[in-house]
Amino acid sequence: MTKTLLKPENSTLLTGIKWETYQALLLDLAENPGKKLTYDQGTLEIMTPLPEHEINKGFLGRLVQTTTEVLGLEISSLGSTTLSRKDLQKGVEPDECYYITNEELVRGKIKFDLDRDPPPDLAIEIYITSSSLDRLTIYAALGIREIWRFDGEKLFIIFFVGLIPHRLHGVQNYLGLESPCNFPPVSCLLSPVSFFN
Numbered sequence: 001m002t003k004t005l006l007k008p009e010n011s012t013l014l015t016g017i018k019w020e021t022y023q024a025l026l027l028d029l030a031e032n033p034g035k036k037l038t039y040d041q042g043t044l045e046i047m048t049p050l051p052e053h054e055i056n057k058g059f060l061g062r063l064v065q066t067t068t069e070v071l072g073l074e075i076s077s078l079g080s081t082t083l084s085r086k087d088l089q090k091g092v093e094p095d096e097c098y099y100i101t102n103e104e105l106v107r108g109k110i111k112f113d114l115d116r117d118p119p120p121d122l123a124i125e126i127y128i129t130s131s132s133l134d135r136l137t138i139y140a141a142l143g144i145r146e147i148w149r150f151d152g153e154k155l156f157i158i159f160f161v162g163l164i165p166h167r168l169h170g171v172q173n174y175l176g177l178e179s180p181c182n183f184p185p186v187s188c189l190l191s192p193v194s195f196f197n
Contacts, residue, residue: 039091094123
């Protein structure tokens with residue numbers, strides 16, 4: 001069986017968009033949480049997630065919350081909060097994101113600024129509908145080290161250490177790295193693993 005990522009009819013890609021326009025759209029669409037905006041150096045994508053997307057997002061969110069509870073880890077969830085940096089001209093809305101390793105650094109905060117605060121430790125990405133923008137590159141640039149990406153059939157756990165793509169496969173290679181994931185060794189045993197160094 002071949003898995004095909006859907007290109008939703010209600011996905012719009014705009015080019016030549018200024019940072020200020022992107023920020024204004026975020027404010028305008030704040031009352032319409034059914035839209036997801038991704039921005040990369042002047043290119044803006046607006047997507048409306050499918051119901052299957054929302055179901056899987058909820059499942060993986062519960063998996064993260066249950067895992068942290070079982071392991072006795074403190075967690076701070078930001079949901080699908082927009083993560084962006086003007087200096088990089090990049091912004092993304094993960095399906096879910098969490099502070100785990102850095103939870104203590106953001107405990108009690110209600111406003112987050114990636115220029116001052118550490119990025120979330122983990123982002124969840126439901127990838128049933130394909131994006132025109134490379135969202136993984138945006139996450140890496142923003143400093144988010146671990147992505148759980150679900151394509152409707154498989155969960156891929158992706159680690160970023162820097163921005164240079166370098167793939168290693170298998171748990172043995174993972175064990176040689178210095179704790180790249182938030183739930184060692186749980187993250188590495190859940191699914192096929194991709195590493196980006």
